[in-house]
Amino acid sequence: MSAAGDRAARYLDLENAPFTFPGSRILVQRADGALTVRLAEYERPLDECVLVRTLRVYTADGRVAPVTDVLPDRIEFADAGVTLTFDGPSALSLGGGGRWSVELDVPSLADAGLDAGLWRPGLPSAATASWSAVGADDLLVRGDTVRLSFSGSSLRLDIASGASADGASADDGRADVSHVRALAATAQVWNDWFARCPVVRDDLADMTAFCWWVLGANIVTLPGRGGARAVVPSKIGYVGLWQWDAYFIAAGLRHGDPELAREQLDLAFGFPTAAGQLPDVVHDDGVLASSDDLPPGDRDNLRRAGSAIADPTAPIPLTKPPLAAWALRALEGRVDDPAWFERAWATVARSQDWWFRDSDLDGDGMPEYGHPYSSGLDDSPVFDAELPVASPDLAAYLILQDDLLAAHARDRGDRAADAMHRERAEATLAALERMWDDEAGFFRSSGAGHPLAAQTAVSLLPLLTGRLPGRIVGRMLAAIDDPERFATPFAVPTVAARDPDFSPERMWRGPVWINVNALLVEGLAVSGHAERSRALAEATLSLVIDGGGPHEYFNPLTGGKARTATTSFGWSAALFVDLAVRVSA
Template structure:
């Protein structure tokens, strides 16, 4: 299959289970091996210069290989083969990688000059037996991508081009590495451009979308997340080659410097746990929709105790006031790293976390129906948390506050809208949320939902969680609206997700809410955007008159 969206610039070439990423550089190609928290400039391993060097750049990608003049390059896992019937220069580059890059001169054609590059080490599993013939190598490389693309779920015809690109991204962002226990994991990273690890809540959204075409890989993402659950029930923020990010003492240096530059109240404080929002049970319920009772029973049996232990961790380790409402101890644990709600106080009670915890306890109550006493405990705690959420509502402001201090400046952000995730808001509150969503000076954007209200002093159109639209939070708000019975508004937001990513040209990390363009600092080929595009496109197709007629 031709990969016409791979332009070797914004969308570089890569394949499933590989750390290799190939970009263009004027009329040559640059080969990188990407690693966790390592700048791309440190990951350049080789350059390919064709002959003549002034030839016009015209690389064409297809499945697991691409053509570049008289040169062909195929990638299978962490082996890359360069095959050319003309003179080329393969220039090795000094890199700063933690693993080993090896170069081999190989050729089964006396007229060709072939070079194979491999990437392996203690944290990266070897590829096993690799074909020694160029044609056999290219064939096996193509087969990997072909098999993946065949799994793409059915969507409406007009969504197929972007769905193909998003499904390819979800395959291309797969990597293999050894965890801290030495076992090999296969995970879908947020992006091979800057996020080469497994982030907890990324895994949740990725699993929701990818389950439409490959349930096994979706469940692998969840098992990767829970594999390193602590004895206290905490789930780590990030799983990466050889380690986990479990508390603020483990933060990479780049993150520390950013927090200092932002003037975060967390700088210089005590070490605190790092995790991500408690959405595991919700994710499993999303995946279980439409599946058999047998699958449902198996997954609940596998994950129920894990979720229950994690829920206990939140209430025993993050309820620092002892009032029954856990708080984010660090902005990173919210997933909304630089949101203005964390400018003035951390820890802080927030509507989103209260809603997540209330829903997770409600799901646990259902999962433990065979254990009535436990089921009642979860149901009662869910109700108490729900009431704590309602206590955060500010009638004068018409939104959920962050914290109880009336003197603290309140920002109108996506955090307030996420209170709707609770699914049980009284009519005045749900109408207040809907009003914010529909008022042009607040969240009624061309490409909704901005993460900060347009009229808030903290709004920045292009700064991560301080204004741009993120696909996952829009999806969560839509989910909450659905459970309140506002299905038309929820459907409108899901269609907006599809239109937004099509306008942006692909599954970008975040985008300008007004223009729909990718923000300059946003990563391309972002997995949860790709996964939620797939989820929304599948839902749209299942609800369409065409689908209902064709299935009749």
């Protein structure tokens, strides 16, 4: 394994970081003194996606062989001389020399007979699965538990739907040949991936390697999308391509694999509605672009009744914040395909028009969020109010996006488009400044036209525009420096510490999110505060390192992973890489 792979291996604990493979849905984790094998599926908890309840390896004298080492390409059971690796994206291979045994507890053995080694997980990506053995000299089945014994041979677990049982017999039963080949092939895939890992400062190199592993580990293929590669937020909990996750993930990938970064934008941009709206999620079977795309049981819970403006019985568009131009700009100079960029910029322009035409729900010229999902900040206290919500972060994104679209139009010599985008940005900036509450010292969100009391990190994101009056910027910096607001021990919390809705653990109601910090790093820089920008970047990098990895979100009081946060989270990993490269320059 490469030096970067060795650095990443220090974090592979089979709990926060599962054993997996680029492009695979298979996850191997620790469970009850054994290993469990699950499949990553869209909108399904892992506990409902069990392929193998427990997998235990035994030594020649019958003792359980513990896991002794975990590397990106293999799990080692040194006491038994056995390793577990991948054999392509849809199979696992277990093998070793000497005498050893393996015990598998599987969900449901098929009735077809033990010779086929079939069982039925009954999952979308694995309706059936199978085991096949090279050189097994003993087999014992009790209920759903299979125990096989070997003398220097191997076992293959085929996970793909309709898998056959003969994949491991291609080497004519010669001991361990197929397993050795699987080990070499898996190592090559990971070595090729780590060869692209960006070079950063020595003190950031270990975590950068792990974050690069996270990005590779979170690659899945979407069969319903022609096998496209999506770097999902997390195989542990979020298996799909969410629009703004794709933007943040692309920002990190561009430093080592710009073509994969482009693939993320291709998926995010690939399924606009006729009106130009980009969907919230692209997944195996379609997209999530409306409340009507939700499972029926979710609609009553997620549709907010009683809004004075939005019709609760009508489909509600679901999207994500307009950071498409921000992400596209990040790839310029890294992907050499002018025609692709022109198509992408046209898609972004149509999406921007959709916001102003179809998401200005009260007709005042300022688009609103019609549903919490469209903000990405689902649980923020600004959504405790009546919908729709006008929020300063949305205004900032729209201003930035129109500014970037205007710059692109100027580059193309399109004076009319340049003028239109600049004029719309100016109008949105004026509307944003009307959100400023000078007495309270922050930008206020409003719900159904009523100002909201909640002070959250969205009130800081207008820094992204780089256009605010110095007086307002000064007040915002004072809020960032105030321990009662945003200067918590580990900053920046998503809700001000003095706000009655502040919670250090609850999603979007206080924890630190790396994407918010990364946007504020950029906002401080473009607002003329380069030193403060650098300081926040360094503090954010330290938070991830000291907190043990790129978690979904962090407790702002302790700096540790928040209790319910997902681990090995895609945008946290990608933005760590991006920030590490920036501060290392």
